[in-house]
Amino acid sequence: MADSSAPKPSSSVKLVLLGEAAVGKSSLVLRFVNDDFQPNKEPTIGAAFLTQKCQLPTRTIKFEIWDTAGQERFASLAPMYYRNAQAALVVYDITKESSLVKAKHWVAELQRQASPGIVIALVGNKLDLCEDDEEAAEEESSGASATAAADDEEGEESEAAAESTENNDEGNNSTARKVSLKEAKSYADEENLLFFETSAKSGHNVGEVFTAIANAIPETSLKGRNAGAAAGAGTQAALTGANENSRVNLNAASGDGGPKEGCAC
Amino acid sequence: MESLHGSDWDLVIAGTGLAPSLFALAVSRSGLRILHVDHHEYYGGDEAALSLSEAEAWAAAHSGDSKEDTSTSTAFAPRCFSHATVTRIDDGGEGANLPRRLGPQRAYSLALAPQIIYSRSNLVSALVSSHTHSQLEFQAVGSWFLASGSSSSPNLSRVPGGREDVFQDATLDLHAKRSLMKFLRFVGNYEEKENEWREWKDLPLPTALEQKFGLPPAFHGPLIALTLSASLPNDITAAEALPRVARHLRSIGIFGAGFAAVFPKFGGLAEVAQIACRACAVGGGVYVLGKGVSSVDETPGDDLTLQLSGGETVTTKRLVGSLGDLPLAVTNNTAWRTLVRGIYIVSGPLSPLFPSTSEGGVTPAGAVVVVPSTSEPAGPPIHILAHSSESGDCPSAQCVLYASTILSETTGSEDVDVDAMHRLDDAVALVLRSTLTTPTDGGESNAECSQLQVLWKLHYRHAVPQRQSSERHEGDGRILTLPHVSLDLALEDSVLGNVESVWAKAIEGEEQGRFLRFESRGGMGDDE
Ligand SMILES: Nc1nc2c(ncn2[C@@H]2O[C@H](COP(=O)(O)OP(=O)(O)OP(=O)(O)O)[C@@H](O)[C@H]2O)c(=O)[nH]1
Ligand SMILES: [Mg+2]
Numbered sequence: 001m002a003d004s005s006a007p008k009p010s011s012s013v014k015l016v017l018l019g020e021a022a023v024g025k026s027s028l029v030l031r032f033v034n035d036d037f038q039p040n041k042e043p044t045i046g047a048a049f050l051t052q053k054c055q056l057p058t059r060t061i062k063f064e065i066w067d068t069a070g071q072e073r074f075a076s077l078a079p080m081y082y083r084n085a086q087a088a089l090v091v092y093d094i095t096k097e098s099s100l101v102k103a104k105h106w107v108a109e110l111q112r113q114a115s116p117g118i119v120i121a122l123v124g125n126k127l128d129l130c131e132d133d134e135e136a137a138e139e140e141s142s143g144a145s146a147t148a149a150a151d152d153e154e155g156e157e158s159e160a161a162a163e164s165t166e167n168n169d170e171g172n173n174s175t176a177r178k179v180s181l182k183e184a185k186s187y188a189d190e191e192n193l194l195f196f197e198t199s200a201k202s203g204h205n206v207g208e209v210f211t212a213i214a215n216a217i218p219e220t221s222l223k224g225r226n227a228g229a230a231a232g233a234g235t236q237a238a239l240t241g242a243n244e245n246s247r248v249n250l251n252a253a254s255g256d257g258g259p260k261e262g263c264a265c
Numbered sequence: 266m267e268s269l270h271g272s273d274w275d276l277v278i279a280g281t282g283l284a285p286s287l288f289a290l291a292v293s294r295s296g297l298r299i300l301h302v303d304h305h306e307y308y309g310g311d312e313a314a315l316s317l318s319e320a321e322a323w324a325a326a327h328s329g330d331s332k333e334d335t336s337t338s339t340a341f342a343p344r345c346f347s348h349a350t351v352t353r354i355d356d357g358g359e360g361a362n363l364p365r366r367l368g369p370q371r372a373y374s375l376a377l378a379p380q381i382i383y384s385r386s387n388l389v390s391a392l393v394s395s396h397t398h399s400q401l402e403f404q405a406v407g408s409w410f411l412a413s414g415s416s417s418s419p420n421l422s423r424v425p426g427g428r429e430d431v432f433q434d435a436t437l438d439l440h441a442k443r444s445l446m447k448f449l450r451f452v453g454n455y456e457e458k459e460n461e462w463r464e465w466k467d468l469p470l471p472t473a474l475e476q477k478f479g480l481p482p483a484f485h486g487p488l489i490a491l492t493l494s495a496s497l498p499n500d501i502t503a504a505e506a507l508p509r510v511a512r513h514l515r516s517i518g519i520f521g522a523g524f525a526a527v528f529p530k531f532g533g534l535a536e537v538a539q540i541a542c543r544a545c546a547v548g549g550g551v552y553v554l555g556k557g558v559s560s561v562d563e564t565p566g567d568d569l570t571l572q573l574s575g576g577e578t579v580t581t582k583r584l585v586g587s588l589g590d591l592p593l594a595v596t597n598n599t600a601w602r603t604l605v606r607g608i609y610i611v612s613g614p615l616s617p618l619f620p621s622t623s624e625g626g627v628t629p630a631g632a633v634v635v636v637p638s639t640s641e642p643a644g645p646p647i648h649i650l651a652h653s654s655e656s657g658d659c660p661s662a663q664c665v666l667y668a669s670t671i672l673s674e675t676t677g678s679e680d681v682d683v684d685a686m687h688r689l690d691d692a693v694a695l696v697l698r699s700t701l702t703t704p705t706d707g708g709e710s711n712a713e714c715s716q717l718q719v720l721w722k723l724h725y726r727h728a729v730p731q732r733q734s735s736e737r738h739e740g741d742g743r744i745l746t747l748p749h750v751s752l753d754l755a756l757e758d759s760v761l762g763n764v765e766s767v768w769a770k771a772i773e774g775e776e777q778g779r780f781l782r783f784e785s786r787g788g789m790g791d792d793e
Contacts, residue, residue: 073551246404
């Protein structure tokens, strides 16, 4: 792996995923971490914790990812995940309009409650379900008409679209999309969010989201977070100019054996 | 939102303070159906860390006397916090330069009851064995200082942390070095020498140091500082002091040269509590804030029926909670131990407090400053836990000082508070001034410090029952209680010890010996 060569400064970034149930949060993480996809991913219970490294030209970012449950029942869980998070990925499903409403709610809550410098990315997932308008969409075209028409038929249509993951490659193109690229993009611009449309199924744009977040984390908030990677922090830290480093590595305990070793007495 | 009304659980946990949260972590893989509630709107209970605006709201809610104050649910035990007042010195005046202003309110994470964690604590090993440590960022408490002198000639001296430091300390003469060494060596394995110190175990520490080790009073300060005892020096017995000094010496160098203690970034123990709750949520635990247990029906034979503060009723096989979170009759005439605490946000980095303890080692984000009483007769010392901005408690170029001093038991009058608050203010002022006269590590100029001032402060009382039975079984053991975390400056191993004994009862012996020993959940790629 890349980190076996010359050591790059390494920093950890705490990232939280938020969004309505079944929009594909866990699937995005699974794609990013394992490059895998499960057509019938079960709902997340509570939350899940995963880590993945992201190599930038000049540094390594270790994402500590908290994937939360969209169907959280009492709205008491999310605060303990976004507290102190440096990045948040707010996900909606482009085939389900209500999921964007929920996403906006999360963005507002983050802006109100999370750390002031938090980097927020808005992600419209399940782009593969709208393959046909994908290209048009990427050219910044007027997908808006699809949204306007969608209002009266949301419920059943979008359910059907979300469940048709197996045989979706043809047929339900323009009707599948319920949130236009333009609408979401202009909202993201207004709120100063990173914005992507992705497919956890095809992998489209998934890596890009995380790289963009890694690049958007201000250097200043990485300063002093040079974790020096997990093992061998001593030498590693020395090599990477760890004067800025304030992180204590609990794995590096000297003298696990007896109370005498590494002790001044 | 769903209603909890009528739901049935294997286990209800009340309170998200450190102890009940660690308990939640311990049962996070048990497969039990768990409901975890807290009547606060935030996590962490008495150990919470709050943003600036949360802290101000908290102060308003805790401004009164704990006995009269019934602003929240009367069902709960007398509240630990009272007499809170906020003073905002930052006037935000025109032209004030940035470092002298408060930052965004959410850039602060102020701990209500901060504690340091000695490297050898059982909590540290438990966090590692439960694979939760990787979700926390630990930082070093680098140095212990003694602050003394007057405001015109303040003096800040670093306490030698161990034998190496003593050797190198140029301020000590040969005789003092020898005596100190003798004492430190003795403490190193004091348990084995109990027959030597048994007969003088009740001597006050200063007397023992002088009589048994030939240490003149001038050298007592540093050793008393290492005990972190809130008591008057003459009230600390040798038997109390030995284990305290030993835990310090034995923790030095475990996680890096020259430092003995750590604390989690972003609000300390509150962060540990939240990580623990997250782990329980990952295991399927259901979390509800803003809801407490307001009454318990213990009809024998049936499941417990709990009334929640929102009016819902739930049933559960077992109820576990901290004493302050359960609607239990408090044993009357309990004596309380009370600290007056002050949290100070300071407009400068105070870098002289955070020197590196070894070349190439971590940069400490914490320091302990002990300010002994100078009055006649001597009063209790003031302890100041300093957190640099690296701790995540405040924006860069600022600092948070957590000051505390014990309040003598016989007090009801407000004057005592005012007096203690003034003593804390004076101690903080002394420390600020002393950092101006101490050359910083890199010889950098102290120009920025010339503007040093307190921007914001919060004073309050923090009381904990003096004798808490370590765990109390109500009736047939379906209710298990966890005591309050002590007022000590260092986390005591008994906190996790109590959690373990409650855990052993709650899981009924199935997983004995597996307390907080978990397989990794496979953070790399496998989310089950
Ligand atoms: N076609 C398609 N299906 C997807 C995509 N991403 C996720 N899915 C499917 O959508 C369903 C829900 O995905 P999850 O990743 O479990 O959604 P989640 O947001 O984590 O859901 P909760 O954990 O309940 O909050 C699963 O059946 C996935 O296979 C995608 O990009 N395209
Ligand atoms: Mg999920």
